[in-house]
Amino acid sequence: MLRIPTLCALCALAPLASALELNALDVYHSGFAAGTEILSVQASSMRVIVSNSAEGLVDILQLDPARGLSRIARHELVAEGAGEITSVAFHPSKDLFAVCVRASDGQKNGRVEFRSAADGALLKTLEVGVWPDSLAFSPTGDFVVVANEGEGYVRKGAGFHSAEGSISLIDLRGGVAQAKHSLIALPDLAGVAGATQAEHQRLLEREVDGEELKIPLGTGPEHIEPEYVVFNTDGSRAYITLQENNAIAVIDVLQGRLEKVFGLGTVRHAADTVADGTYDPSGTLFALREPDALAVSADGRYLVTADEGDTDPKIAKTKAGLPSGGGRTVSVFDAISGKLLGDTGSQLDDKAAQAGVYPDQRSPSKGSEPEGVVSFDAFGKRLAVATLERADALALLDLDQPGKPNVLQVLGADQGAGSGDLAPEGLAHVEHDGRHYLITALEKSGNVALFELLE
Structure with a gap:
């Protein structure tokens, strides 16, 4: 089981809890073992x-x-x-x-x-x-x-x-x-x-x-x-x-x-870079962002990227002074100029560890691995949700301050979250009668998970 000796320190640094949270509603079972993407x-x-x-x-x-x-x-x-x-x-x-x-x-x-x-x-x-x-x-x-x-x-x-x-x-x-x-x-x-x-x-x-x-x-x-x-x-x-x-x-x-x-430049932030069964973000990640999905904020002013990574060599084999691949971040850019405004630093992995879904075996590679992302306004706030492919989870983010995106919650996508057996990839948001739903395709389990954002 993953031990988190730094949990108290992480909690002490975390911002006050938000009233917003994702709530799991349903899972559609396709009948296939994999492939829903x-x-x-x-x-x-x-x-x-x-x-x-x-x-x-x-x-x-x-x-x-x-x-x-x-x-x-x-x-x-x-x-x-x-x-x-x-x-x-x-x-x-x-x-x-x-x-x-x-x-x-x-x-x-x-x-x-x-x-x-x-x-x-x-x-x-x-x-x-x-x-x-x-x-x-x-x-x-x-x-x-x-x-x-x-x-x-x-x-x-x-x-x-x-x-x-x-x-x-x-x-x-x-x-x-x-x-x-x-x-x-x-x-x-x-x-x-x-x-x-x-x-x-x-x-x-x-x-x-x-x-x-x-x-x-x-x-x-x-x-x-x-x-x-x-x-x-x-x-x-x-x-x-x-x-x-x-x-x-x-x-x-x-x-x-x-x-x-x-x-899109590079990131530099605290990270767990060693697979040893312990979440210990005492290392430093220096990496190219290399985003998979991106989203546009509801007002059209910002681009939001899910910085997954997809090149080698991994951290341990990257030459000193050169970046590895994958920021492990969600980043915000000005949609017109392309200027970087801010990113989440180590927050995605920190929150995944707190939720008990951090994939420690991926520490020398790309951590929780943000893959999909959507951005929307709800309950008077600018928000984003990202899929964390290797943590089998979703992350809820507050983007009201684009220069300081804040991860509010990480929630497992289904039973077995954190095992790497779900792999949430595709992600969509829809609003209906004032209610906000998030739907994600779980590539490795063959299923689709439904969530609602609650205030």
């Missing part, structure tokens, strides 16, 4: 769509405040060998959803399918870039932006080759049948302040011909891996994390162009 909620109908990458299908659930989550449809979309579902999104108002499907050959273009939510019927297929990994509808449903990660590597002479990462913009203003696709290329990131550079000596862990290899990360387009997409509140811009590259790309949606890329 990405979800999206349609506020107007209170329907939730969740993808199962392992099974090639999506489930559509009804969120009933009185009854929790229940399945109303299951659509089998991708046959074995025909690719893999990587992301899914509900249209904000129509009976329509979109899915990303990457090709079985990781060097070939993937596709986006638009389908009827009622019966799963295929309405339109568009070829996009290589290895599409995330997509989102704009708030009005007029556009879809896709992050084409281009993650797959093959051998090329004595080295390796990967397809270029890119961003797809799909214009739906003429309707799904007339949807138009354009591909937005990404530039070399050499010299972009705060982004990963060659001198950081970062490596990618990638499978090539069935073998796990460490591949040097460069700054050119073939080394850029777009990860997650979110729109701003009026739909004029889309923000895309470039996780391994420690940066965010900004797309001017109406102009159909890349506006800019800004780097």
Whole structure:
């Protein structure tokens, strides 16, 4: 059992308890052992769509405040060998959803399918870039932006080759049948302040011909891996994390162009860096943020990142003076300038330890591993919720002071929290009749967990 000798010291430093808290309501059991990964909620109908990458299908659930989550449809979309579902999104108002499907050959273009939510019927297929990994509808449903990660590597002479990462913009203003696709290329990131550079000596862990290899990360387009997409509140811009590259790309949606890329810099804070069965944040973490998901605050002023990390080497093997990968933080940036305002420091792991779910075996790597994040206003406060993949938990944050984000609570996502057997990943927030719900897909257990924010 994890011992926490520093708990009293942590409590003494913690801010006064907030009246807000997350409360577990329900768990939907898909019937599969794993694979529930990405979800999206349609506020107007209170329907939730969740993808199962392992099974090639999506489930559509009804969120009933009185009854929790229940399945109303299951659509089998991708046959074995025909690719893999990587992301899914509900249209904000129509009976329509979109899915990303990457090709079985990781060097070939993937596709986006638009389908009827009622019966799963295929309405339109568009070829996009290589290895599409995330997509989102704009708030009005007029556009879809896709992050084409281009993650797959093959051998090329004595080295390796990967397809270029890119961003797809799909214009739906003429309707799904007339949807138009354009591909937005990404530039070399050499010299972009705060982004990963060659001198950081970062490596990618990638499978090539069935073998796990460490591949040097460069700054050119073939080394850029777009990860997650979110729109701003009026739909004029889309923000895309470039996780391994420690940066965010900004797309001017109406102009159909890349506006800019800004780097995210490093964190330096207290951390537990030794797997010894004890939570002891007496070490120092110096790391690139490398966020997975990001969110935009309800007023559109701030970007909020879940700083998971995804490059090697890990802490113990990182050369002195160089950063490791993964901030273990939630960070807040100005949405216009890209300026860092603040981050959570060691709070996520501190609160996970207090809640009894800190994954000590991950101390030399990425700790609790923040992965998904949403931001919203509720009960007169600016808030965020993040999934902690390795702690099997959710974290509630107060963002009223963007320069000092405050972790209010860490709560286990289901039975077995802290074991690493749940892996909450996709996360969505929806408000209904003044009540605020959080829904998360538990990738390793095959389930979906429902929470309510209480005052």
